[in-house]
Each structure stands twice: as structure tokens, then as C-alpha cells.
Amino acid sequence: MQRLLAVLHARNLEFLRDRSTLIFTLLLPVLLVIGMGFVFAGPPRPLFKVGVLAPSIDPAAHPFLKERYTEFVPLPQRDQALRKLTHQQIDLLLDLQQPVRYWVNTESPKGYIVEKLLLAADPAASRQPVTGAALRYVDWLFPGILGMNMMFSCLFGVGYVVLRYRKSGFLKRLYASPLTAFEFLSAQVLSRLGLILFVTVVLYAGIGTVIGFHSAGSSLLLLLLAVVGALSMIALGLTIAARFASEELVGGLLNLLTWPMMLLSGIWFSLEGSPRWVQWVAHIFPLTHVLDAARAVMLDGAGLVQIAPHLLFLAATALAFLAFGAWSFRWRID
Amino acid sequence: MAILEVRDLVKVYPTATAVGGVSFSVPEGICFGLLGPNGAGKTTTIEIMEGILPPTSGEVRYRGESLGRRFRQEAGILFQKTALQDFLTVRQCINLFRGLYDHGLEVDEILRLCALEKLAARDNRKLSGGQQQRLLLAIALVNDPAVLFLDEPTTGLDPQARRNFWELVQSIKAQRKTIILTTHYMEEAELLCDDIVILDHGRIAAQGPPQRLLHEHFAQVLLELPRQDFPAAARALPLNILEGPDRIEITTDNVEGTLRTLLAAQVPLTHLRIRPANLEDLFLELTGTELRS
Numbered sequence: 001m002q003r004l005l006a007v008l009h010a011r012n013l014e015f016l017r018d019r020s021t022l023i024f025t026l027l028l029p030v031l032l033v034i035g036m037g038f039v040f041a042g043p044p045r046p047l048f049k050v051g052v053l054a055p056s057i058d059p060a061a062h063p064f065l066k067e068r069y070t071e072f073v074p075l076p077q078r079d080q081a082l083r084k085l086t087h088q089q090i091d092l093l094l095d096l097q098q099p100v101r102y103w104v105n106t107e108s109p110k111g112y113i114v115e116k117l118l119l120a121a122d123p124a125a126s127r128q129p130v131t132g133a134a135l136r137y138v139d140w141l142f143p144g145i146l147g148m149n150m151m152f153s154c155l156f157g158v159g160y161v162v163l164r165y166r167k168s169g170f171l172k173r174l175y176a177s178p179l180t181a182f183e184f185l186s187a188q189v190l191s192r193l194g195l196i197l198f199v200t201v202v203l204y205a206g207i208g209t210v211i212g213f214h215s216a217g218s219s220l221l222l223l224l225l226a227v228v229g230a231l232s233m234i235a236l237g238l239t240i241a242a243r244f245a246s247e248e249l250v251g252g253l254l255n256l257l258t259w260p261m262m263l264l265s266g267i268w269f270s271l272e273g274s275p276r277w278v279q280w281v282a283h284i285f286p287l288t289h290v291l292d293a294a295r296a297v298m299l300d301g302a303g304l305v306q307i308a309p310h311l312l313f314l315a316a317t318a319l320a321f322l323a324f325g326a327w328s329f330r331w332r333i334d
Numbered sequence: 335m336a337i338l339e340v341r342d343l344v345k346v347y348p349t350a351t352a353v354g355g356v357s358f359s360v361p362e363g364i365c366f367g368l369l370g371p372n373g374a375g376k377t378t379t380i381e382i383m384e385g386i387l388p389p390t391s392g393e394v395r396y397r398g399e400s401l402g403r404r405f406r407q408e409a410g411i412l413f414q415k416t417a418l419q420d421f422l423t424v425r426q427c428i429n430l431f432r433g434l435y436d437h438g439l440e441v442d443e444i445l446r447l448c449a450l451e452k453l454a455a456r457d458n459r460k461l462s463g464g465q466q467q468r469l470l471l472a473i474a475l476v477n478d479p480a481v482l483f484l485d486e487p488t489t490g491l492d493p494q495a496r497r498n499f500w501e502l503v504q505s506i507k508a509q510r511k512t513i514i515l516t517t518h519y520m521e522e523a524e525l526l527c528d529d530i531v532i533l534d535h536g537r538i539a540a541q542g543p544p545q546r547l548l549h550e551h552f553a554q555v556l557l558e559l560p561r562q563d564f565p566a567a568a569r570a571l572p573l574n575i576l577e578g579p580d581r582i583e584i585t586t587d588n589v590e591g592t593l594r595t596l597l598a599a600q601v602p603l604t605h606l607r608i609r610p611a612n613l614e615d616l617f618l619e620l621t622g623t624e625l626r627s
Contacts, residue, residue: 168417176384176411177434
């Protein structure tokens with residue numbers, strides 16, 4: 001018991017004297033509670049979701065918009081809105097320009113009910129039927145699972161390796177050679193990238209076969225997206241590991257990144273309908289862009305032009321993170 | 335022309351001054367020793383010379399230039415402690431570092447130079463202490479360096495491994511390469527170094543070839559006796575006596591006279607040893623500190 005207490009005391013002193021880790025350890029749970037509160041707070045979810053072909057919703061514009069237990073989502077782009085209706089991601093689509101028109105998926109049970117509510121409020125509304133089976137949750141979740149695996153592999157796989165090299169003195173030995181920080185970091189990025197692509201392709205083919213999933217879009221485009229997305233997240237992991245020498249601090253910082261991405265990047269559920277600022281925050285994270293673009297390609301058959309903004313964001317952040325990582329990189333522990 | 339010049343080097347940390355204004359130059363083709371006790375500033379000095387640490391002030395010049403890309407290409411470095419990547423064999427470790435330089439030796443030649451041929455396929459984590467140091471020396475030699483830094487290369491090695499390592503360093507020295515060596519071991523410094531600097535508290539206490547320094551500081555020889563053979567009454571004899579924990583040292587330039595005095599005082603001389611002064615004595619003379627403390 002005496003030996004146990006001696007080791008316990010020494011470990012506690014070590015932890016308490018590592019100020020940065022201590023502060024971080026105390027701060028992380030608080031940030032998580034605040035984050036979860038923002039994401040899951042608010043009134044219960046409505047029964048129906050109706051898309052409105054408009055940039056914003058004005059409840060005075062039509063009596064149906066005052067309907068209770070129904071969420072009205074502005075969807076200014078008609079093609080995108082119709083795709084959502086086809087996949088039963090919304091229950092009805094409304095165009096308020098006179099004469100008022102609406103589209104309903106004839107295969108959707110909820111569409112059947114909400115159509116009745118609309119016609120009660122506006123019997124003159126003109127009906128445009130569409131058809132399409134509901135998107136399976138597993139199909140929607142599939143890109144999220146691939147993305148989540150990629151995120152963990154990128155952030156933790158690279159961050160901890162660099163940290164270990166620094167602590168063991170291996171980085172110091174490399175520093176004594178002509179190797180530059182950019183060369184070293186690029187090698188780490190490329191090594192991890194190869195591994196991640198291999199694993200992602202295997203998972204995509206394996207899980208896809210098991211659940212019977214077929215991408216609506218180009219596989220090559222998905223591969224390009226995986227490359228750019230992984231580059232961005234690996235480079236992000238390197239910026240975290242660029243300076244520090246404490247496993248606990250780096251672990252905490254990586255958790256600080258991964259938890260918000262887990263909650264806000266749309267791995268498990270769509271953030272559609274959540275406050276605008278939450279969606280804005282979500283789009284800071286590379287994983288959000290990876291998943292938005294992957295779902296657009298895999299579920300809606302989007303092409304290069306449609307996902308180009310996501311690819312550009314990911315490429316720009318990859319370069320920025322890598323440049324920052326090289327600039328702030330420390331070879332040795334001071 | 336000096337291959338390395340150290341000018342007014344100062345390194346100040348928030349709590350201490352590690353190097354307090356050090357200047358010296360290293361001629362090409364010699365083995366240059368930086369000696370001193372723990373905390374004397376020798377590792378800080380050598381790491382600034384290696385370009386690993388920035389100085390607070392002062393500078394180091396390599397072939398008349400500031401340390402830069404050319405220095406990185408032409409210097410070989412063996413740190414006090416270096417971990418290599420896990421799971422790599424000896425050959426793969428050497429291959430990795432060989433790939434970082436524009437020019438250098440063939441990997442097989444490096445393996446042969448450092449007597450590592452039979453260990454080439456072994457995981458680097460499964461080497462003994464002496465084998466590990468030979469591998470680190472091999473890595474320091476991959477670029478066929480013009481200047482080789484060895485920071486306490488034999489600390490922790492058993493006597494046999496240490497002697498093997500010295501032989502390797504002597505073979506490198508025979509190729510007229512410049513070697514910068516820090517060490518705790520005076521035997522090592524006397525055997526390998528052509529020129530030394532003794533550092534104490536971040537400053538130079540002495541500088542020059544070992545034999546010249548010994549000649550300057552010691553015209554005398556040392557008589558050593560076990561402490562238990564030296565009676566308390568003999569401590570009052572008119573001799574230059576230095577008491578150690580287990581031995582008595584008497585410094586003299588008149589051995590016959592000193593022996594007569596000891597015999598007259600009935601001091602037993604069965605275990606008497608007469609030896610010339612060495613670097614350790616020089617260090618004690620200059621700093622009053624045991625080198626291995």
C-alpha cells in the first residue's frame with residue numbers, strides 16, 4: 001500500500017504541475033456540456049418537415065405556414081429541394097408564388113398526411129406528384145462512418161506519432177540532418193494518406209457490399225474527395241502535434257477537435273433545421289465538407305462542379321494547416 | 335585554417351547561464367575535446383556548435399561561414415541519447431539517414447566500418463549498449479562527414495565496448511577527419527584528443543594540447559598511498575598532501591627526498607604508487623571538482 005501511495009502521489013504531482021494539461025482537462029468537459037446543450041437543446045422535434053421554395057420563411061405569407069408541429073425549411077434551389085422530396089428527407093415541397101403549387105411524394109406516408117393539412121389551409125393549391133423510396137438511414141449514415149474513421153486515423157494517427165518522435169529525441173536527430181520541417185511533415189502526411197486511402201477503399205467496398213449500397217455518383221470523384229479531405233485532416237492533426245511534448249495535452253486538444261466534429265459534422269444526424277450559426281460553425285470543420293460532398297456524390301450523384309466548393313475549402317485548409325504546422329514546428333523539447 | 339570557430343558564445347536560460355562567453359577554434363583534421371563536469375556547459379556548447387541550439391549571443395562559424403545548409407550536409411552528429419524509429423533494422427536505420435544527404439558512403443561500407451555487418455538485419459531495439467552506439471556512430475558517418483560531433487559517446491558502456499568504440503574513433507581519426515568530442519572519461523580524452531578545452535561553470539578553465547597543459551601545470555609527479563596506510567601523525571609532515579576519500583596523494587618534484595621523509599615517519603610503502611599527473615589531476619588542479627561527479 002505504501003508503494004502504491006508513493007507512486008500515486010508522484011503521478012498526481014506530475015499531473016498537477018503540468019499546468020497546460022490540467023487547465024485543458026478541466027476545460028474540456030465544460031466545453032462538451034456547452035456544445036451538447038446547444039446541439040440538443042430546444043423544443044421537441046416537429047412531426048412534419050415541409051420545404052418552401054424561398055430564401056426565408058415568412059409565416060404571414062400563407063396560412064399553412066402557421067401550422068403547428070410542422071417545420072418549414074427554406075430551400076431556394078428547386079432541384080435540390082426535389083431531390084430531398086424524392087428521398088423523403090422532406091415530406092412536402094411548397095411554392096408560394098401564385099398560383100400556389102406543391103410537390104408531394106406519393107410513396108411517403110407522412111407526405112399523405114401533411115398534404116391533407118395543406119389542402120385544409122389552401123384548397124386551391126395545385127398538386128405535382130413525385131415518386132421515390134425513402135432514403136435508408138444506413139445509406140445516409142454510410143459516408144458518415146467512413147468519414148469518422150478517416151477523421152480519427154488522420155488526427156490521432158499522425159499527432160501521436162510526431163509527439164512520440166519528439167519525446168524520444170528522434171526528431172532532434174533528424175533536425176541535425178539537412179531535412180526540413182516541411183519535408184518531414186510532408187512525408188508524414190503522405191504516409192498516413194496512403195494508409196487512410198487503402199483502409200477507406202476497403203471499408204467502402206466491404207461495407208457497401210454488405211449493406212447493398214451503390215453510389216449514384218463517380219467513384220473517382222469520391223477518391224479525389226477522400227484524398228483532399230484526408231490531407232486536410234492530417235494536416236490539422238500535425239498543427240496540433242507541431243509544438244507540444246505532453247501526451248495528455250495533445251490528447252486533450254485532439255479530443256477538443258474530434259468531439260465537435262463528431263457532433264456537428266453530420267456523422268449521425270443532419271443539422272438541417274438547426275440554428276444558422278450552428279450550421280456556420282459546423283462548416284469550419286473539414287469533416288463537414290467531406291461528408292456534405294460525399295453524400296452529394298453518393299446519394300444525389302453530384303459531379304465535380306457541384307462539390308468544387310467543398311474540394312477547394314479542403315485543399316485550402318490542407319495547405320494552410322501544413323504551412324502553419326511547418327512554421328510552428330519544434331524539433332526538440334526545450 | 336580553422337574548420338570551426340567559436341566566438342564569444344553565451345547561452346542564458348531563465349534560471350542559469352549555461353555558457354558564459356566561450357571562444358576557441360578547431361583546426362581541421364584533429365580530435366578536439368570538450369571536457370568538464372556535469373553542468374559545466376559542454377553539452378550546451380557542443381549543441382550550439384552543432385546548430386541544434388541557438389546561442390543567446392556569439393556565433394559559430396564553419397569554414398568561415400555561418401552554420402547553414404553546407405554545414406548540415408558535411409557534419410555528422412552522435413548525440414548523448416537518441417532513439418530511432420521502432421521496428422527498423424540496423425540496415426534500414428542507416429538507409430533512412432543516408433537518404434537525407436546528397437553525398438555519402440555506401441551502406442555496406444558503413445556497416446563494415448562500424449563492424450555492424452552481422453547485425454544488419456537485427457531490429458535496432460534489440461542491440462546491446464555498445465552495438466547501439468556503433469549504430470549511432472554509423473548514422474553519424476552516412477554522409478562521410480568532414481566534421482564529426484561525439485557527445486559523451488561511451489557513457490554507460492562496459493570497458494570492452496568502450497575500448498571497441500575508441501578503436502573505431504581512432505580509425506576515423508586516421509582518415510584526417512575533424513572530431514569534436516565531449517567526455518567524462520579522462521582516459522578517453524588522453525587517448526583520442528589532440529587539443530582540449532576544459533569548461534567549468536560555463537567558462538574555459540584551460541585550453542591546449544593535453545601534454546602541453548600537463549607540462550605547464552605539473553612539473554611534479556604524484557605519490558599515491560592507501561588512506562589506511564597513512565597514519566594521522568604523518569599528516570603534519572612538510573609535504574604537499576591531498577587527501578581523498580580512500581587515498582592520499584603527495585605532489586613532489588623530489589621523489590627520493592619525499593620517500594626518505596615518509597620512511598623516517600614509519601609510513602608503510604608497500605602499496606605506494608608513483609605516477610605522472612594526468613588530465614583528471616589537471617582538472618582537480620583547475621576546478622577542485624571530480625570529473626565524474
